[in-house]
Amino acid sequence: MSDARIEIPSITEKDGREHARAMYLLLGHELCGLTELRALGNRGPWVAYVDNAESFVDLAFERNRVGDHVYVGLQPRPVEPFGTMLNTWRPARGGADGNVARANDIEFVTAVALDIDVDTSVRRDGRPASNEELEACVEVAQSVLKLEGFVGTAAVALSGNGVYVINPITPVEIDSDTASALKAMERHWIAEVGPLPQGARIDPIMDLPRIIRVIGTVNYKGTPGDGRPHRRSCFLALPVIGGRQNLLAEQLRYVSASDDHTDRQETRAELRLARGDMNQFEACEFVKWIGRNAAAIPEPAWMDFLTQCGWLEGGDEVAHRLSERDPARYTRHETQARLDRIRRTGYRPKPCSDLSGSVRGRFDCRRFRMCPATRPIELAARRYEMEVFPMDEHTTTDLSKAPKHVLRCGGVSATTWSNTRTVNGELREHVQVELVKNYRDADGAWCKTSRFWPEDLPAVAVVAQKVFEALRVSERWPAATSEGGEAGANACPSKRVDPAEDRS
Numbered sequence: 228m229s230d231a232r233i234e235i236p237s238i239t240e241k242d243g244r245e246h247a248r249a250m251y252l253l254l255g256h257e258l259c260g261l262t263e264l265r266a267l268g269n270r271g272p273w274v275a276y277v278d279n280a281e282s283f284v285d286l287a288f289e290r291n292r293v294g295d296h297v298y299v300g301l302q303p304r305p306v307e308p309f310g311t312m313l314n315t316w317r318p319a320r321g322g323a324d325g326n327v328a329r330a331n332d333i334e335f336v337t338a339v340a341l342d343i344d345v346d347t348s349v350r351r352d353g354r355p356a357s358n359e360e361l362e363a364c365v366e367v368a369q370s371v372l373k374l375e376g377f378v379g380t381a382a383v384a385l386s387g388n389g390v391y392v393i394n395p396i397t398p399v400e401i402d403s404d405t406a407s408a409l410k411a412m413e414r415h416w417i418a419e420v421g422p423l424p425q426g427a428r429i430d431p432i433m434d435l436p437r438i439i440r441v442i443g444t445v446n447y448k449g450t451p452g453d454g455r456p457h458r459r460s461c462f463l464a465l466p467v468i469g470g471r472q473n474l475l476a477e478q479l480r481y482v483s484a485s486d487d488h489t490d491r492q493e494t495r496a497e498l499r500l501a502r503g504d505m506n507q508f509e510a511c512e513f514v515k516w517i518g519r520n521a522a523a524i525p526e527p528a529w530m531d532f533l534t535q536c537g538w539l540e541g542g543d544e545v546a547h548r549l550s551e552r553d554p555a556r557y558t559r560h561e562t563q564a565r566l567d568r569i570r571r572t573g574y575r576p577k578p579c580s581d582l583s584g585s586v587r588g589r590f591d592c593r594r595f596r597m598c599p600a601t602r603p604i605e606l607a608a609r610r611y612e613m614e615v616f617p618m619d620e621h622t623t624t625d626l627s628k629a630p631k632h633v634l635r636c637g638g639v640s641a642t643t644w645s646n647t648r649t650v651n652g653e654l655r656e657h658v659q660v661e662l663v664k665n666y667r668d669a670d671g672a673w674c675k676t677s678r679f680w681p682e683d684l685p686a687v688a689v690v691a692q693k694v695f696e697a698l699r700v701s702e703r704w705p706a707a708t709s710e711g712g713e714a715g716a717n718a719c720p721s722k723r724v725d726p727a728e729d730r731s
Contacts, residue, residue: 235358235361235362235365235385236385236461236463237458237459237461238443238459238461239459240288240459242443242461243288243443243444243445243459243460243461244284244288244443245443245465246384246442246443246460246461246462246465247283247284247287247288247441247442247443247444248280248283248284248443249442249462249465249466249468250299250384250393250441250442250443250462251280251283251284251299252280252468253338253382253393253395253466253468254299254301254303254337254338254393254395255337255338255395255398256302256303256304256337257278257279258398258523258524258525258526259303259334259335259337259398259525259527260303260304260305260306260334260335261276261277261278261303261304261305261306261309261310261313262276262277262278262283262299262300262303262304263275263276263299263300263304263309263327263328263438264276264277264283264286264287264297264298264299264300264316264441265297265298265299265300265319265327265438266290266291266295266296266297266298266316267295267296267298268290268293268294268295268296269294270293270295271318271319272318272319273290273295273316273317273318273319274312274316274317274318274319274326274327275312275314275315275316275317276304276309276310276312276313276314277313277314278313278314279314282314283299284443286314286315286316287299287441287443287444288443288444289316290316291441291444291445294447296440296444296446296447296448297440297441297444298438298439298440298441299438299439299440299441300328300436300437300438301338301340301432301437301438301439302333302335302336302337302338302401302435302436302437303333303334303335303337304328304332304333305332305334309326309328309332312326323682324682327436328436329436330406330434330435330436331637331638331665331666332436332637333401333435333436334400334401335398335399335400335401335527336396336398336399336401336405336409336435337395337396337398338393338394338395338396339394339396339409339412339413339433339475340391340392340393340394340432340433340437340439341368341371341391341392341413341416341417341429341432342386342389342390342391342429342430342431342432342439343364343367343368343371343389343390343391343392343427343428343429343430344364344388344389344427344428344429344430345360345361345363345364345388345389345426345427346426346427346428347360347426349455350388350449353449353450354449354450354451354452354455355387355388355446355448355449355450355451355452355455355456355457355458356387356388356389356455357454357455358454360426360427361385361388361389361390363424363425363426363427364389364390364427365383365385365390365463366424366427367390367420367423367424367427367429368383368390368392369383370420370421371392371416371420372392374416374419374420376394376475377392377394380394380395381393381394382394382462382464382466383462383463383464384442384460384461384462384463385458385460385461385462385463386439386440386442386446386460387440387445387446387448387457387458387459387460388446388448388449388458391439391440391442393439393466394475396475396476397476397526398476398525398526398527399476399526399527400527401435406435409433409435410431410433410434412433412475413431413432413433414431417429417431440460441460442460442461442462443459443460443461444459444460445457445458445459445460446458446459446460469555476526499615500538500539500540500542500615501538501539501540501604501607501608501610501611501615502539502540502608503539503540503604503606503607503608503609503611504606504607505539505541505542505545505607507606507607508535508539508542508545508603508604508606508607509545510606511600511603511606512592512593512594512598513531513532513535513579513582513590513592513603514532514535514545514549514603516590517529517532517549518549518552521549521550521552521553522552522553522555524553528582528590529550530565531576531577531581531582532546532549533546533562533565533566533569534569534574534575534576534577535576535577535602535603535604536566537566537569537570537574538569538570538576538604538611538615539604539607539608539611542566543563543566546562546566547559547562547563550562576602576603576604577602578601578602578632578697579592579595579598579600579601579602579603580595580601580632580634580693580696580697581632581633581634582603596696601697632694632697632698634690634693634694634697635690636686636689636690636693637686638664638665638666638683638686639662639663639664639665639679639683639686639687639689639690640662640663640664640665640690641660641661641662641690641691641693641694642660642661642663643658643659643660643661643694643697643698644658644659644660644661645657645658658698660694662677662687662690662691663675663676663677664676664677664678664679664683
């Protein structure tokens with residue numbers, strides 16, 4: 228340990244409320260869902276879901292004053308199904324039909340964290356940490372703050388018997404790849420810190436449903452004694468709210484795209500962009516919604532917008548023009564870097580059926596199922612795929628690349644894979660559907676299965692219906708039967724080939 232002494236602060240309950248409010252804002256859950264609170268104590272476990280800072284602080288201190296330990300979910304929880312328990316405590320229930328969030332419920336990552344704990348014989352015997360033991364943990368935290376991706380945005384907080392380093396990032400939509408990447412990144416950070424001082428250890432906490440102590444509340448763990456009191460958790464310095472780490476978000480966001488498209492990046496001889504009518508593109512309901520709400524949209528919705536712009540000639544100009552309406556977050560350099568990264572990795576535009584889910588129900592297209600396009604980009608360039616990806620393997624016979632749709636409900640997902648074949652001299656599309664359940668095994672690793680429990684069947688029914696609609700509606704049905712006419716019940720889908728045909 229260095230010779231310089233590190234002051235261990237002590238704060239009042241009034242100050243603690245300010246620190247709790249700062250923690251709520253630091254986590255940044257509001258644009259991606261709700262914040263889960265958990266209270267553990269002699270009166271049993273409690274759970275609450277909140278959507279504002281005042282309720283977060285009030286509920287946390289309500290349970291903490293009666294001796295409960297109060298924790299918060301590091302990642303946001305979805306509005307459905309937890310919005311029915313808004314801003315009030317309820318008895319907590321675990322299990323498949325419980326009311327506490329599980330790994331399969333988590334849809335976004337908005338923060339990463341490291342938990343540095345005191346690891347001494349006295350602490351293991353059930354006594355609170357001493358100031359000297361906490362100083363060793365703070366020294367480790369100061370090393371973490373020097374890591375790439377933590378500089379300038381991470382905050383250090385005393386948990387009472389240890390230290391958290393909490394780093395807010397731009398929101399990233401979660402899947403099995405990003406969940407694995409989180410674990411790998413956590414191991415990398417721990418290795419980068421190097422040898423730890425005696426009496427300190429770093430506990431892995433990057434499992435998706437992880438809860439950590441609400442900063443500002445009292446930690447009642449251990450039997451207090453001389454020099455080992457129960458402490459009120461606190462930030463070493465109140466964090467500056469607003470800065471979110473983009474580098475770590477980029478590493479998470481593109482891990483699957485980079486893995487899936489490595490060969491494509493190496494073999495693509497030149498970059499191709501689709502030519503189209505940008506006025507039609509800007510007339511898209513989703514694009515107009517982005518322009519009207521630029522300062523309020525969550526990061527995942529903005530990324531969905533950029534994946535539409537990135538493959539169009541003139542798309543970069545539209546992306547910059549609408550993005551700069553959010554001066555607090557927009558920089559030309561970052562926006563252009565993301566557009567370039569989208570093109571390098573072959574990151575494909577999302578279909579309209581997925582866009583509403585990506586913005587947590589805040590966008591609702593009034594033309595959905597009536598519009599001739601299945602993606603905003605198609606309003607400008609109907610056959611953009613043939614222009615942009617003419618040689619990509621996913622347009623031939625390889626089902627291992629780039630799914631056409633991915634629809635999820637809880638842990639159940641349906642993925643559609645598209646390829647084309649020549650049958651009797653005619654190029655025809657084949658679509659196959661993969662229906663699986665994602666889950667974690669005993670070691671916490673992501674797995675998938677095509678076997679379902681009876682209680683999974685409602686989710687299976689939902690995704691099956693939605694994937695059927697995504698395949699059969701909109702792009703499969705003509706938008707008009709004649710000039711000025713509208714598609715109706717008598718419209719016919721385009722000719723399709725059953726996957727069982729032409730297996731040669």
